[in-house]
Every structure is written in structure tokens, then in C-alpha cells.
Amino acid sequence: MADKDIDLWFEALAATGGAYQRYWALLDKEEQTKALRFVQEQHRARYVISHGKVRMILARYIDKPPETLCFEQEAAGKPYLVVDGRPHEVKFNLSHSGDRMMLAVSRHEPVGVDIEVWLDGFDCAAVAEECFAETEKAFWQALPAHEKADAFYRFWTRKESFVKAIGAGISLDVSQVVTSVDGASRFISLPARYGAAGQWRLVDLDLGPGLGGALTVRAGGMERLCFRRL
Numbered sequence: 001m002a003d004k005d006i007d008l009w010f011e012a013l014a015a016t017g018g019a020y021q022r023y024w025a026l027l028d029k030e031e032q033t034k035a036l037r038f039v040q041e042q043h044r045a046r047y048v049i050s051h052g053k054v055r056m057i058l059a060r061y062i063d064k065p066p067e068t069l070c071f072e073q074e075a076a077g078k079p080y081l082v083v084d085g086r087p088h089e090v091k092f093n094l095s096h097s098g099d100r101m102m103l104a105v106s107r108h109e110p111v112g113v114d115i116e117v118w119l120d121g122f123d124c125a126a127v128a129e130e131c132f133a134e135t136e137k138a139f140w141q142a143l144p145a146h147e148k149a150d151a152f153y154r155f156w157t158r159k160e161s162f163v164k165a166i167g168a169g170i171s172l173d174v175s176q177v178v179t180s181v182d183g184a185s186r187f188i189s190l191p192a193r194y195g196a197a198g199q200w201r202l203v204d205l206d207l208g209p210g211l212g213g214a215l216t217v218r219a220g221g222m223e224r225l226c227f228r229r230l
Helices: 017-026 029-037 041-062 124-131 134-142 145-166
Strands: 005-012 070-073 079-083 091-097 100-106 111-117 187-189 200-204 211-218 224-228
Touching: 005 041, 005 211, 017 041, 029 041, 041 079, 041 091, 041 100, 079 091, 091 145, 100 111, 100 211, 111 145, 124 134, 124 145, 134 145, 145 200, 145 211
Parallel strands: 005 224, 091 111
Antiparallel strands: 005 100, 070 079, 091 100, 111 211, 200 211
């Protein structure tokens, strides 16, 4: 992996019985305990598979067995790798929705990724009213009905990818994360404490019908984007 490559691992959250048990065995005790708290079996399985795959993928970058990887969390809950008691230079971010997951991996730069399955019956209008900037809201409301879902998830994943890149958690008012409504995807303005909009790069991800996605990384922090599979 070159210094300014960003790898995107796009994976299914499904596994046969044998594979599932292998993913389970990779998890540490804290992860296994959390998995057992899920009431619905489907949610438990997706947690185990996604975290098992995260360990398998990250192990390739730091040349350690996946079951030995250690993680800690930033103040808002974003996890990071710890090796020999210190944060490792490899950065990553996980997103999952429905039966899909995506793991973004960067050699040095903080990275945020978000994917969202389009949901039938989801109240997009209520979310847009609360979370979109005025320019985004006006653009979205003026669209014909058949274009609204695509635009909604494009704006939403952009905002979420930025929140995840900076590790802000739910404390950030995402209506202040303003993105372009036409032309190239880019940030127009951000809360002042996170720097100028031009300090961050925004990429819309084309993942196929019914699935939206976006990636955020620092400007100059990416020269090549590579899709990968286990």
C-alpha cells in the first residue's frame, strides 16, 4: 500500500457456519460479549462477521495475526489500532448497512466512510428538514420524486463520512456540513473548528442501485482509491 492510497474493502455480511465460527474465534472477549448482547440473531451475526473481517483485513497491513490485534477508542468512540502500546499509523473506518460493509484503510491520514442502503418507507423529508443545509434542502425539495432517494442518500452519506473522519460522533450538527449540490462533490463550508472546507476531500462512491456511499479524507491525503475484496 502506497503512502497516499486509500483502500476500500467492500464485503458481504454473510457466512456459512464454519466461516462464522472462524470470525467468532478472531474476536476478543469484549467483542464477543458485545455480540451476545444483540437480541436479534441477524444483528449479532452481522456484528461478528464485520468485526472478524475488519481484523482479517487490518492484519494484512501490520503483519500480525488478526486475533492479536488491539483497539482503543477516541473520546467520541472512533476506534484505532494499538501496537506495542502506541497508536499505529494505519487509520481505518468501518461502515455497514443491511448486508454490506465497507472498511476504508489509509496509511497515515484520518479517513471516514459511510454506506447506506436505501430504505423503503424511510421519512427522508423529516431528516432533510433537520439535517440538510438550506441550499441542500432547497435543491432536494425541487427534485422530481424519482430522483429524491438518490440525492437524499448522497447528501446524507457525505455528511456522515465527514463526521466519521473527524471522529466527532453525534455531537456535531450535520446541517453545518454543507456540500455541493451540482458539479464535482466537495465541501462548501464546515464548522470553523474543523478548518476550511478546502482542507478536506469528498468522494461520492458509486456502489450500484439502492446503495449510497461517500468517503472523506484530508485534502492531499489521497492519490489513488482502490476497491478490494477478501
